[in-house]
Amino acid sequence: MPAPLPTLRAKRKRRKAQRNKQARKWRRTGLAGHGRLAKKAAAAVRKLKRLVKRAKLALRIDWNGHTPVGGKNLRKVIRYALANFDVYITSTNGGTHSTTSYHYRNQAVDIGSNSAAEKVRCQKALLKKFGPGMFAELFGPDNGAWVKDGSQYTARDGDALETQHDDHIHAAVTS
Numbered sequence: 187m188p189a190p191l192p193t194l195r196a197k198r199k200r201r202k203a204q205r206n207k208q209a210r211k212w213r214r215t216g217l218a219g220h221g222r223l224a225k226k227a228a229a230a231v232r233k234l235k236r237l238v239k240r241a242k243l244a245l246r247i248d249w250n251g252h253t254p255v256g257g258k259n260l261r262k263v264i265r266y267a268l269a270n271f272d273v274y275i276t277s278t279n280g281g282t283h284s285t286t287s288y289h290y291r292n293q294a295v296d297i298g299s300n301s302a303a304e305k306v307r308c309q310k311a312l313l314k315k316f317g318p319g320m321f322a323e324l325f326g327p328d329n330g331a332w333v334k335d336g337s338q339y340t341a342r343d344g345d346a347l348e349t350q351h352d353d354h355i356h357a358a359v360t361s
């Protein structure tokens with residue numbers, strides 16, 4: 187066989203060149219496509235992370251410098267108050283309370299506001315939102331929205347306990 191090699195070699199070379207060309211094209215189109223998908227996926231992940239961060243921030247309680255207290259339900263009450271009213275925490279387990287107070291069991295929080303009307307609004311809303319059964323104690327400036335051991339009652343104006351809660355909401359939740 188005279189000189190078949192150059193032809194074969196030329197054929198192989200041409201095929202190889204074609205394969206390379208095709209590979210380059212796939213790399214351009216195929217990988218470029220994957221790149222776009224990857225970018226989209228990364229953007230989606232970033233967006234999700236932002237949403238999670240925002241949700242975590244919303245869940246975070248501004249304890250206003252006080253020691254965090256409470257089980258899940260007390261925290262639910264606190265979160266609702268802080269998220270919906272112009273109020274802030276004024277005490278948790280520190281400060282001065284009666285010796286048997288829920289405060290010292292990490293089950294109570296005091297809530298204040300610069301606005302007296304806002305405190306009343308918040309107290310009423312807490313009772314409406316969660317119901318008396320939620321609270322071991324709910325005291326505050328609205329005498330009609332008091333709760334002791336899950337039962338709503340009207341505080342008698344001028345009572346010592348009533349007078350102590352003219353300027354803040356006290357909420358005790360044992361769960």
Ligand SMILES: [Zn+2]
Binds near residue numbers: 295
């Ligand atoms: Zn209190």
